[in-house]
Amino acid sequence: xxxxxxxxxxxxxxxxxxxxxxxxxxxxxxxxxxxxxxxxxxxxxxxxxxxxxxxxxxxxxxxxxxxxxxxxxxxxxxxxxxxxxxxxxxxxxxxxxxxxxxxxxxxxxxxxxxxxxxxxxxxxxxxxxxxxxxxxxxxxxxxxxxxxxxxxxxxxxxxxxxxxxxxxxxxxxxxxxxxxxxxxxxxxxxxxxxxxxxxxxxxxxxxxxxxxxxxxxxxxxxxxxxxxxxxxxxxxxxxxxxxxxxxxxxxxxxxxxxxxxxxxxxxxxxxxxxxxxxxxxxxxxxxxxxxxxxxxxxxxxxxxxxxxxxxxxxxxxxxxxxxxxxxxxxxxxxxxxxxxxxxxxxxxxxxxxxxxxxxxxxxxxxxxxxxxxxxxx
Numbered sequence: 001x002x003x004x005x006x007x008x009x010x011x012x013x014x015x016x017x018x019x020x021x022x023x024x025x026x027x028x029x030x031x032x033x034x035x036x037x038x039x040x041x042x043x044x045x046x047x048x049x050x051x052x053x054x055x056x057x058x059x060x061x062x063x064x065x066x067x068x069x070x071x072x073x074x075x076x077x078x079x080x081x082x083x084x085x086x087x088x089x090x091x092x093x094x095x096x097x098x099x100x101x102x103x104x105x106x107x108x109x110x111x112x113x114x115x116x117x118x119x120x121x122x123x124x125x126x127x128x129x130x131x132x133x134x135x136x137x138x139x140x141x142x143x144x145x146x147x148x149x150x151x152x153x154x155x156x157x158x159x160x161x162x163x164x165x166x167x168x169x170x171x172x173x174x175x176x177x178x179x180x181x182x183x184x185x186x187x188x189x190x191x192x193x194x195x196x197x198x199x200x201x202x203x204x205x206x207x208x209x210x211x212x213x214x215x216x217x218x219x220x221x222x223x224x225x226x227x228x229x230x231x232x233x234x235x236x237x238x239x240x241x242x243x244x245x246x247x248x249x250x251x252x253x254x255x256x257x258x259x260x261x262x263x264x265x266x267x268x269x270x271x272x273x274x275x276x277x278x279x280x281x282x283x284x285x286x287x288x289x290x291x292x293x294x295x296x297x298x299x300x301x302x303x304x305x306x307x308x309x310x311x312x313x314x315x316x317x318x319x320x321x322x323x324x325x326x327x328x329x330x331x332x333x334x335x336x337x338x339x340x341x342x343x344x345x346x347x348x349x350x351x352x353x354x355x356x357x358x359x360x361x362x363x364x365x366x367x368x369x370x371x372x373x374x375x376x377x
């Protein structure tokens with residue numbers, strides 16, 4: 001039973017995020033520290049888990065995904081209420097007192113925490129569910145998870161673009177060697193939405209529909225996010241809208257930071273088979289549990305139809321230097337250190353895993369990166 005219960009850690013952490021969001025004041029900074037310590041120190045202390053257990057009750061495993069939605073919704077809209085003056089009933093007097101005592105400094109803590117939550121308990125779960133293309137409920141709920149970051153494009157470009165072109169020049173979600181992460185985030189965001197529109201337009205054309213139609217998944221997706229934004233305006237006016245958009249931006253930055261590290265510097269000839277070597281993998285126990293095995297990324301790209309509990313550990317796949325949150329923090333806050341750490345790993349990949357075509361592609365990236373320690377033998 002423990003193998004099921006461990007995945008309850010993620011919704012439990014999300015529920016505590018909602019609870020701390022309702023408490024206001026300094027409590028979101030406390031939660032931020034707890035969240036970081038659990039993932040960073042937990043990954044270091046508890047090591048790897050390379051087991052591939054068998055599961056028989058998929059209802060429990062799916063419930064542990066779905067239950068994140070109400071907790072995330074409460075956390076987001078508690079954050080929005082904190083910046084407004086929406087009248088609340090008498091039983092919510094403690095929340096109103098907390099709101100009055102919540103300063104700008106405290107609200108900055110909300111932005112950090114909610115960025116983490118909408119990425120880990122929002123986009124990550126939306127990613128899992130929108131890969132289940134034949135399950136209408138999962139697709140519906142998965143797209144609502146993505147609505148918190150205005151990222152309906154992810155359900156289209158990621159599934160039909162990224163998984164086809166990963167580690168090639170055509171993939172906006174594959175970071176090049178030495179690439180500035182914030183330039184990557186802007187480029188990936190723009191191209192993901194552009195590519196999603198192209199993919200969706202082609203689908204509609206094949207089925208005999210125009211672009212401007214309620215059959216267009218991009219329009220439906222923007223409508224979902226628009227409803228959430230309108231709700232933010234209703235509760236807290238323009239301050240609520242700004243808060244929601246800042247939360248969405250924080251979540252998007254976290255997602256793209258994850259994209260950056262998952263395939264950083266890896267190359268593949270377009271049309272060649274996608275193999276475990278084309279993704280950075282980690283089997284860190286805590287990251288794996290809290291992110292529903294997103295960490296087993298090599299297995300996910302080898303077979304994207306596998307559900308999170310079916311993903312294989314692949315201990316021999318290219319290995320991240322640290323757990324997920326540690327690597328994301330390095331990417332976003334000290335990219336020069338991240339590049340230094342990854343340089344020997346990329347050299348090892350070039351030497352031991354790359355085929356001749358990939359060696360040539362890697363050499364070109366090394367030269368273009370301007371990082372002398374990548375070009376050195």
